[in-house]
Amino acid sequence: MRRLKVAVYKFTSCDGCQLQILNLEEELLELTEKVDFAMFYEARRDNKPGPYDVAFVEGSISTPHQVEWIKRVREESKIVVAIGACATAGGIQALRNWASVEEYKNYVYPKPEWIETLKEAKPISDFIKVDYEIRGCPVNKYQLLYFINQLLIGKSPTLPSDSVCMECKMKGNACVIVTKGIPCLGPVTMAGCGAICPTYGRGCYGCFGPMVDPKPSALAKNLVERGFSKRDILLLFKTFTGWSSAFRKVVEEYGG
Amino acid sequence: MEDKIREIKVDYLARVEGEGRVYIKIRQGKVERVEVGIFEAPRFFEAFLRGRKYLEVPDITARICGICPLAYVMSSSRALEKILGINVSKEIEHLRRIIYLAEWIESHVLHVAMLHAPDFVGCENVFEMYQRYPGFVKNSLKLKAWGNRVIEVIGGRPVHPVSCRVGGFHRVIRKDELLPLLDNIDELKRRAREFLEFVLKLPMPDVRRDIEYVSLKGEEKYPILRGRIVSNKGLDAAEDEFENIIRVEQAPYSNSLRYKIKDRGTYVTGPIARFNNNYDLLKPEVREVIESHGYRAPLVNTYQSIIARAAEVYHAVLEIEELIREYKEPQYPYVEGEVKAGHGAAITEAPRGMLYHFYELDSEGYVVNANIVPPTSQNLAAMEEDLTHIAPILSEMNYEKAQWLAEQTIRNYDPCISCSVHMVKLIIDKE
Numbered sequence: 001m002r003r004l005k006v007a008v009y010k011f012t013s014c015d016g017c018q019l020q021i022l023n024l025e026e027e028l029l030e031l032t033e034k035v036d037f038a039m040f041y042e043a044r045r046d047n048k049p050g051p052y053d054v055a056f057v058e059g060s061i062s063t064p065h066q067v068e069w070i071k072r073v074r075e076e077s078k079i080v081v082a083i084g085a086c087a088t089a090g091g092i093q094a095l096r097n098w099a100s101v102e103e104y105k106n107y108v109y110p111k112p113e114w115i116e117t118l119k120e121a122k123p124i125s126d127f128i129k130v131d132y133e134i135r136g137c138p139v140n141k142y143q144l145l146y147f148i149n150q151l152l153i154g155k156s157p158t159l160p161s162d163s164v165c166m167e168c169k170m171k172g173n174a175c176v177i178v179t180k181g182i183p184c185l186g187p188v189t190m191a192g193c194g195a196i197c198p199t200y201g202r203g204c205y206g207c208f209g210p211m212v213d214p215k216p217s218a219l220a221k222n223l224v225e226r227g228f229s230k231r232d233i234l235l236l237f238k239t240f241t242g243w244s245s246a247f248r249k250v251v252e253e254y255g256g
Numbered sequence: 257m258e259d260k261i262r263e264i265k266v267d268y269l270a271r272v273e274g275e276g277r278v279y280i281k282i283r284q285g286k287v288e289r290v291e292v293g294i295f296e297a298p299r300f301f302e303a304f305l306r307g308r309k310y311l312e313v314p315d316i317t318a319r320i321c322g323i324c325p326l327a328y329v330m331s332s333s334r335a336l337e338k339i340l341g342i343n344v345s346k347e348i349e350h351l352r353r354i355i356y357l358a359e360w361i362e363s364h365v366l367h368v369a370m371l372h373a374p375d376f377v378g379c380e381n382v383f384e385m386y387q388r389y390p391g392f393v394k395n396s397l398k399l400k401a402w403g404n405r406v407i408e409v410i411g412g413r414p415v416h417p418v419s420c421r422v423g424g425f426h427r428v429i430r431k432d433e434l435l436p437l438l439d440n441i442d443e444l445k446r447r448a449r450e451f452l453e454f455v456l457k458l459p460m461p462d463v464r465r466d467i468e469y470v471s472l473k474g475e476e477k478y479p480i481l482r483g484r485i486v487s488n489k490g491l492d493a494a495e496d497e498f499e500n501i502i503r504v505e506q507a508p509y510s511n512s513l514r515y516k517i518k519d520r521g522t523y524v525t526g527p528i529a530r531f532n533n534n535y536d537l538l539k540p541e542v543r544e545v546i547e548s549h550g551y552r553a554p555l556v557n558t559y560q561s562i563i564a565r566a567a568e569v570y571h572a573v574l575e576i577e578e579l580i581r582e583y584k585e586p587q588y589p590y591v592e593g594e595v596k597a598g599h600g601a602a603i604t605e606a607p608r609g610m611l612y613h614f615y616e617l618d619s620e621g622y623v624v625n626a627n628i629v630p631p632t633s634q635n636l637a638a639m640e641e642d643l644t645h646i647a648p649i650l651s652e653m654n655y656e657k658a659q660w661l662a663e664q665t666i667r668n669y670d671p672c673i674s675c676s677v678h679m680v681k682l683i684i685d686k687e
Contacts, residue, residue: 023415110506
């Protein structure tokens, strides 16, 4: 049987999502019988040229060079899968999109003129057609494995669409908003993590991005009514997936 | 005489975290240029941390690096705790040590087995390594999986764990959650010993260079969460003095800043520095294996950093076992401090070396200024010196071999390029 020829790319990001592939550990060794990770700089120096069956893309687009490079990735790959909060929503570095990148450069570098970067950090789908998006900061490695296995048996992969609340209820957790008065984005955030934040005694911070058809403004209003400051509610929405269109609306409503 | 010029280029460093390149130019056997360039895109963390609430800082800075998020959580938490006047309980410190040592295991095993060891035996990648040394690779992956499992139990997930916060943890981690981690501990200890033994048998390039090794100094235990800054050349300073003892530079070919010790020059931080400066604090079982293979501190070149990493993995497994057995649940999961204006700095030992965080907060607990110095940036200048030092060897080799040895030399540092391009608030070099 011909192995699935896979490429793994990194754009602007922390490496955590492609690390999840290596974190498959022994399952990764089994997977290599059916999958050829032909292009994977983090794992090999002998990278093979395209075309590829599937490209997994980590990171957002934030430099002029990357704008050109992502187009080549699209041309060389039958299926493009954006993985993680950076690739699907811009990631934490998209916070610059509400600020001046020139001021940021000056703040950080002694010679800002040597730094080449775009004004905004944006998700992959703003530049090319993306076939699938796997959410999370980082992606859940079992979701990744399940996704690959679905491709291997020739099925169109399915991904979660419910909220974190669903997973939280199934775990039998008491709601942290109701019982502890902790602000939580669970009601509007895509499932997939296993509701780990509420399970560990804190509120969800939305790292899987908005669920399908969320009501973030209603949640924000409710949290304000419960006594949380508008400033802190704004910050809660404005983190790892704040640039997603659903959460961005709240960020703009509460002062940008 | 013919003008003999040789250029060695590695356009995209493989088997490292992030994006970097190497350029070496040798003329008539003499090095003209050595550049370790970082083209990882800038992310400006320190710039956008301004205005964020102190409680968000550990979660946000964790995103600088997916391989060592806990290092960022720990350095930032400790720096902020100093501002808020928080002294965490012994039990919380204990639990932090367990989860942080587990990160060393996960990160070190990844680097040793999947990224670095292939260089020593001439394999291109871990998949080829698995064909040739299936026992070693399987053994390594089991150790790595256990490290990740420890992080997952305490932190909720291995990459970007969620349970840690300024002052401690979001909830009490119960002893009955930790104990199952020791179910196969004897087998794991054997695996960790065998892992170290495999590394000790690897062929080592015979290179010697005078290097200043800088790390924290442990008091009773091997250093990870705190300690004074020391070196083999007499450096001895408190973490608060760090910005006064280093000098920052920026190179036109790199998106990462680089660091030197003032009036002294480049230095190396990381496992090899910790090992050399704290050898007597490694568990006796670890030292015994090392010495039975003819090694001991000080390790003499950065290729041998792989030995320090493997030694720390074995040490971490032994210490985690001890810590879990001794663990007592804290009465409160975290300590609240007094929110007030102020500034504070802290260094902890990330898998790749000293990680410095500095914060200034306003009276409501929002960040006014931030400065983060990751280990890879500190090592960049030393990487270039290593390459300069071996240039005579590189100029005699065939091109492919020279290219490979140059890459291996960079991989000695387990460079985390994602980290190195974290954004740094500047102490401008006016010289």
